[in-house]
Amino acid sequence: MSIISAIVLFAVIWFMTLFIVLPFRQPSQSEAGEVVPGTPAGAPAEFKFKKRAWWTTGIAAVLWVLIAGTIWSGKISVRDIDMLNVMPPLTETAN
Numbered sequence: 001m002s003i004i005s006a007i008v009l010f011a012v013i014w015f016m017t018l019f020i021v022l023p024f025r026q027p028s029q030s031e032a033g034e035v036v037p038g039t040p041a042g043a044p045a046e047f048k049f050k051k052r053a054w055w056t057t058g059i060a061a062v063l064w065v066l067i068a069g070t071i072w073s074g075k076i077s078v079r080d081i082d083m084l085n086v087m088p089p090l091t092e093t094a095n
Contacts, residue, residue, distance in 0.1 A: 001071050009068060014060040021056050 001009070029035045032045035070076055079087060 001068065006068060010060065010064045013063050013067070014056060017060045017063065018052070018056045021052055021059070 026047075027045045028042045029039065029045045030041035034045065035041050036043075079090075
């Protein structure tokens with residue numbers, strides 16, 4: 001895996017984790033009892049993005065280490081998930 005692939009993998013994991021973390025422990029305006037006119041009642045009462053971004057980064061870093069480590073170890077390769085046998089067979093090189 002190249003450095004660009006590693007960065008893209010981290011970005012994908014980070015955004016997926018962000019969308020999972022966003023709704024946790026987030027009280028809505030209707031639950032807080034103060035609905036701002038012009039906003040839906042389900043909108044967040046207090047949105048603390050910085051705290052959520054730090055949580056997301058920590059969780060994504062742990063997941064990235066696990067996934068990238070598995071890829072770099074060679075335990076799982078692209079050939080392992082080629083269920084339709086589209087990839088050509090490996091050629092043996094004489095060394």
